[in-house]
Amino acid sequence: xxxxxxxxxxxILTAICAERYLVIFAPDLVKQYRPQYxxxxxxxILWGVSCVTSVVDNVACSRSFxxxxxxxxxYCVPFTFFIISLELVIFLFIMVFSTAVILTRMQTQPTPPxxxxxxxxxxxxxxxVTDTPTRLIRTLSTWLPLESIxxxxxxxxxxDCINCAVIPxxxxxVGCWKKTSEEPISLFLExxxxxxxxxxxxxxVEQEEQA
Numbered sequence: 185x186x187x188x189x190x191x192x193x194x195x196i197l198t199a200i201c202a203e204r205y206l207v208i209f210a211p212d213l214v215k216q217y218r219p220q221y222x223x224x225x226x227x228x229i230l231w232g233v234s235c236v237t238s239v240v241d242n243v244a245c246s247r248s249f250x251x252x253x254x255x256x257x258x259y260c261v262p263f264t265f266f267i268i269s270l271e272l273v274i275f276l277f278i279m280v281f282s283t284a285v286i287l288t289r290m291q292t293q294p295t296p297p298x299x300x301x302x303x304x305x306x307x308x309x310x311x312x313v314t315d316t317p318t319r320l321i322r323t324l325s326t327w328l329p330l331e332s333i334x335x336x337x338x339x340x341x342x343x344d345c346i347n348c349a350v351i352p353x354x355x356x357x358v359g360c361w362k363k364t365s366e367e368p369i370s371l372f373l374e375x376x377x378x379x380x381x382x383x384x385x386x387x388x389v390e391q392e393e394q395a
Contacts, residue, residue, distance in 0.1 A: 187241060190344060191234040191271075194315060197307060198275045199226050201282035204304055208289065237267065245326065264326040271319060283308040299358050306354045314347040 203223075206214050219225070245260040287305050290297040318340050321330055330336045 186344070188234055188238040190315075190318075191238055192231055193347075194271070194311070194319075195230040195234055195275060196227060197311060198279045199230060201279050201286070201304055201308060204300065205282035205285055208286065237270070241267070260326055264323060268323060272323070276316070279308055279311070303354060303358045306358065307351060310347065310350055310354065314343040314350075318343045 203214075203226075240263060244263045283305055286301050290301055290305070321336060321340060324330055
């Protein structure tokens with residue numbers, strides 16, 4: 185389940201970057217040829233691909249299923265090369281290329297960048313710092329017994345936790361950020377965290393006024 189969530193986040197973020205790139209630089213093409221339920225279809229396909237790769241990874245690259253190291257290499261090594269081609273060559277290239285183009289446009293355009301572009305760039309930068317080393321370690325574990333080292337396992341878990349924990353704060357900060365305001369980020373966080381409290385207090389006041 186952890187590997188399934190790990191892969192699904194990566195695949196869907198890549199699709200978001202690619203779609204944003206097409207919307208910015210090929211709007212007529214997207215408007216003319218993009219079906220209505222493209223997002224649902226793409227998300228479902230990527231989720232299915234993530235399920236397949238996660239299950240096959242646990243089966244093909246689990247040393248407990250094989251008696252000898254030769255059997256492990258026969259099944260795991262080809263799958264590892266497939267994962268390298270799929271994730272590190274195709275998906276990672278699309279993500280980095282789309283984000284780099286979006287970031288260049290943000291810096292060169294006269295108008296302020298949109299919140300969506302800022303969110304995408306910040307999330308991708310976080311992924312490059314926390315997710316890419318984890319994938320490289322998992323890939324190298326096919327040839328080197330890295331997953332048997334406690335420090336490596338703890339590092340992978342820590343990176344995955346940082347990735348999951350920081351992304352909501354990226355959405356929170358970008359969502360509360362006012363382009364015309366010069367207030368510090370701490371006030372944005374305080375305003376966002378107290379918004380739910382204010383929403384719960386308002387119905388109580390309304391009930392007291394009605395009574």
